[in-house]
């Protein structure tokens with residue numbers, strides 16, 4: 309599949325991290341398997357009971373800054389969540405052709421490349437240490453620094469004030485359809501999603517968006 313983007317008009321490229329450039333399997337496995345089992349053991353709970361309880365708590369916070377906040381979960385669950393994440397950091401990996409895409413973008417001076425992520429700053433640091441992904445960006449912006457999740461208009465308003473960009477000359481690639489809809493409402497005209505954010509899971513339905521299955525589909 310071709311990427312359907314008019315690259316000649318693009319000046320700014322906004323890229324999400326987890327599920328877009330990096331395999332979401334790390335995050336999904338951690339939150340859905342590894343953490344519930346660990347937390348269940350701490351409270352003498354079976355894995356299934358722990359998973360069900362945490363699933364409820366997760367869904368209460370879905371799409372908010374708290375859901376993405378390690379401090380929030382460390383406080384709520386009463387142990388160091390980032391520390392536990394380090395146990396499974398071997399699962400932090402690029403998605404297919406993501407690194408060669410970033411190398412190619414970096415070599416092309418026509419584009420300003422900014423990471424926009426809902427990941428907590430400390431988690432970004434863990435992933436940067438593991439992958440060197442920071443080398444490919446002019447800037448890395450965490451929604452925790454902005455103070456609003458990417459799902460909120462307030463994120464985009466503040467982000468654009470601090471990093472001016474033209475709506476019609478900007479491309480956002482993000483695996484999260486709610487985030488893409490928020491960006492579209494804000495006015496960003498070029499949007500792409502990812503058909504398989506988690507290498508170990510089913511493809512997601514891209515609904516009204518164009519999806520790429522790997523960065524090999526992108527030609528600029």
Ligand SMILES: [Mg+2]
Nearest residue numbers: 324326327483
């Ligand atoms: Mg993502």
